[in-house]
Amino acid sequence: MSLLHKLKREIYVLDGESFAWLLREGKHxxxxxxxxxxxxxxxxxxxxDSSRVITKGLKWDFGDVSTSNHLVPSIPLITIETSRPVLWTCEIKPL
Structure with a gap:
C-alpha cells in the first residue's frame, strides 16, 4: 500500500479474492x-493519518473511511471524493 502511494502512476493490485488501487485526492x-x-x-x-471521504452509490454513504461497505446491485456507478489519498478495495466474485 505504501508503494502505491509513493509511485506517481496508476497500479492495480489483484489477487484471487479482491483488487485494489489508489485514489489520489479529488473526485473519482x-x-x-x-x-x-x-x-x-x-x-x-x-x-x-486521516482523510475526509464522501461517497455516492454505496450501501452506506457517509463522510468517513470504511473497511467494509457494500456495492448496491442496482447502481452501476459510484463516486468517491477524498481530501487525501485512499485505497479503494473490492472483492471479486468467486467463479
Missing part, C-alpha cells in the same frame, strides 16, 4: 461491473 467515478465484482468494498487511508 468508478464503473461497477456487478458480474465480476462482489458485494464487499472498502476505503482506507494510505500513508496519511
Amino acid at each position: 467515478e468508478i464503473q461497477i461491473d456487478h458480474n465480476t465484482m462482489g458485494q464487499t468494498c472498502g476505503i482506507l487511508p494510505v500513508g496519511v
